[in-house]
Amino acid sequence: MNKKKILFLVCLLGFILLLIFALLLFKKDFKIELEGNSNISINVNDKFEPKLKKACYGNIFTCSNVKYDVKGKVDNTKLGTYKIKYQVKYKNKTKSINQTIKVVDKKSPSLTVSNENELTICPNGKIKNYEYKALDNLDGDITDKVEIKVEYDKLVFEVKDSANNITKKTYDYKKEDKENPTINLNGNSDIYILVGENFSDEGVTTSDNCDEDLKDKVRVNGSVNSNSPGKYTINYEVTDEAGNVAKVSRNVTVYNKNVDVTPSEKTIYLTFDDGPGPHTARLLDVLKKYDVKATFFVTNQYPAYESMITRAANEGHSIAIHTYTHNYSYIYASVDNYFADLNNMQDKIKRLTGKETRLVRFPGGSSNTVSRKYTPGIMTTLANELEVRGYKYFDWNVSSGDAGETTSTAQVIKNVTSNLRSSYSNVLQHDVKSFSVDAVESIIQYGLTNGYHFAPLDVTSPGAHQRINN
Numbered sequence: 001m002n003k004k005k006i007l008f009l010v011c012l013l014g015f016i017l018l019l020i021f022a023l024l025l026f027k028k029d030f031k032i033e034l035e036g037n038s039n040i041s042i043n044v045n046d047k048f049e050p051k052l053k054k055a056c057y058g059n060i061f062t063c064s065n066v067k068y069d070v071k072g073k074v075d076n077t078k079l080g081t082y083k084i085k086y087q088v089k090y091k092n093k094t095k096s097i098n099q100t101i102k103v104v105d106k107k108s109p110s111l112t113v114s115n116e117n118e119l120t121i122c123p124n125g126k127i128k129n130y131e132y133k134a135l136d137n138l139d140g141d142i143t144d145k146v147e148i149k150v151e152y153d154k155l156v157f158e159v160k161d162s163a164n165n166i167t168k169k170t171y172d173y174k175k176e177d178k179e180n181p182t183i184n185l186n187g188n189s190d191i192y193i194l195v196g197e198n199f200s201d202e203g204v205t206t207s208d209n210c211d212e213d214l215k216d217k218v219r220v221n222g223s224v225n226s227n228s229p230g231k232y233t234i235n236y237e238v239t240d241e242a243g244n245v246a247k248v249s250r251n252v253t254v255y256n257k258n259v260d261v262t263p264s265e266k267t268i269y270l271t272f273d274d275g276p277g278p279h280t281a282r283l284l285d286v287l288k289k290y291d292v293k294a295t296f297f298v299t300n301q302y303p304a305y306e307s308m309i310t311r312a313a314n315e316g317h318s319i320a321i322h323t324y325t326h327n328y329s330y331i332y333a334s335v336d337n338y339f340a341d342l343n344n345m346q347d348k349i350k351r352l353t354g355k356e357t358r359l360v361r362f363p364g365g366s367s368n369t370v371s372r373k374y375t376p377g378i379m380t381t382l383a384n385e386l387e388v389r390g391y392k393y394f395d396w397n398v399s400s401g402d403a404g405e406t407t408s409t410a411q412v413i414k415n416v417t418s419n420l421r422s423s424y425s426n427v428l429q430h431d432v433k434s435f436s437v438d439a440v441e442s443i444i445q446y447g448l449t450n451g452y453h454f455a456p457l458d459v460t461s462p463g464a465h466q467r468i469n470n
């Protein structure tokens with residue numbers, strides 16, 4: 001090759017390079033760079049701000065930043081696919097670029113299990129009731145979606161959220177059952193039947209955390225001779241496969257309308273007339289403190305306190321009828337009036353306690369002579385009629401005097417404690433008298449330290465009848 005030719009080629013190359021350089025220098029365009037890829041995923045609730053990593057206009061050597069618009073929106077609280085359009089501008093030139101953002105849920109729910117170091121399953125392999133909670137970032141509380149199963153030697157808790165994220169926890173377990181079965185009476189725990197009436201045992205209902213059916217495992221002890229008056233107890237006992245025992249019992253009293261059953265222990269029947277009233281709650285608190293059961297001969301004189309009848313019944317006291325109105329001139333004006341008044345009280349007791357009562361005390365007692373003023377002979381008629389209608393009336397054999405001259409707590413205590421009987425004492429007090437209610441705690445303490453037994457009245461209790469004088 002000659003020199004001329006070489007020179008020409010060098011010049012040509014130089015020219016081409018110059019041309020390219022000039023082209024590069026004058027060729028201007030946008031330069032746009034996304035933050036991340038054109039397709040990205042974010043977790044629900046994660047922050048996302050649409051912006052460009054680079055947006056400028058220029059040539060390869062220099063590029064000056066330009067402004068850009070963002071079109072479209074991403075709702076990071078909702079699953080979905082969102083499109084964002086970035087549009088860059090320089091003078092009258094524009095260019096745009098798209099980005100697709102997928103809001104997804106890849107966060108697994110949280111799952112907490114209580115007492116996770118002491119989990120047990122039933123000896124027969126049944127899983128028990130455990131305490132646990134599952135919370136999800138999107139679904140909220142999904143505790144009811146937790147599945148529990150035994151896999152080989154592990155107890156597995158598993159929960160899946162609506163986006164199919166799974167949280168799984170596995171635990172060691174012991175096979176053990178220390179929980180007692182439950183046993184509940186069908187029917188009432190206290191049943192009263194008249195001599196000769198049929199007694200049919202309604203039995204019990206049982207259930208257990210581990211065993212399916214314990215019906216055959218119930219043992220019944222005791223029976224009722226409905227031809228022989230007395231108190232009978234039927235005991236029911238159930239044992240589960242692991243040997244845990246539960247017991248319950250029922251008292252059945254077979255009674256004869258005309259026969260009082262004298263208690264075997266020396267017994268105090270605390271009885272309260274004329275309430276409930278403003279002091280009844282305080283009285284119930286005292287009785288509860290000593291676990292002493294009493295009898296309330298109730299009225300409708302202070303209806304604002306009627307809920308105390310419900311409370312007294314629920315706390316094991318006997319509810320009995322005194323009178324609805326406590327108006328002598330009305331109730332002793334006729335037999336019809338007396339029973340209309342009594343039925344009103346019975347209806348109210350039934351509404352408040354769910355049960356009727358068979359126990360009655362006449363206002364003024366059966367020996368009152370006030371009634372003679374209204375209807376001669378009415379007490380004799382009423383006493384007979386009550387029995388015909390299935391009621392038992394009670395008087396008292398120990399008076400606190402709180403309806404008469406006695407007006408002090410100390411005197412009430414003295415009147416009662418110094419007159420207690422050796423077999424049974426039916427003590428008359430009025431829970432509408434504050435000073436009398438104040439005496440109850442001392443009377444109970446005296447009774448308990450002197451070998452007395454406290455009981456509520458029932459249809460077999462002695463009537464403590466006084467002589468009828470009208």
Ligand SMILES: [Zn+2]
Pocket residue numbers: 273274322326363364
């Ligand atoms: Zn009264």
